[in-house]
Amino acid sequence: QSVLTQPPSISAAPGQKVTISCSGSSSNIGDNYVSWYQQFPGTVPKLLIYENNKRPSGIFDRFSGSKSGTSATLDITGLQTGDEADYYCVTWDSSLSAGVFGGGTKLTVL
């Protein structure tokens, strides 16, 4: 059972927008920045969003992040089949003094 809650799966058609949610509590998301990662099968995770809404260089602006209270969201617009991957949120938990990941969301682009 992950400290951060993500939907296990989500699907949408090419060209559409999808929102992946990450729900936590006051000791983690409510108190700290959230980052998001993309992982294709058999590959290493890649940082997509850090400090809630910042994109590393090289990440397309189709990917955006936001945070409100104890929840965070990753939006992906203009979906492409190449976006099919697992997506994870992560933050620091001030009560646990540990990093915490969401369980991951498998995105399918139909």
Added chain:
Amino acid sequence: EVQLVESGGGLVQPGESLRLTCVASGFNIYSHWMTWVRQAPGKGLEWVANMKEDGSLINYAESVKGRFTISRDNGKSSLYLQMNSLRAEDTAVYYCVRVVAEDEGLGDWGQGTLVTVFS
């Protein structure tokens, strides 16, 4: 170019120990928090431990506390994970990760090393 290369994984029996090593290049390791993350086969990512730039602050996941020890040698650009009393549930690919942003913004990942604990 930033590179993180892990080694030391392998097959062990429950109760045994392993030491993972991560050698960093392309950046100054002494300027960054470093983190270990693991991923069990077919499962999600799990945060394991992290260590401050100078080694003065260390944190562990509850699942490994008391069994795993993270350490670093900045002079050798290396991060370590000593894993004792290994259990079947520790079976995973272990990633060495450079922290690049606040609150575990995990910017650069190694390719990982596989640890298999079997009886």
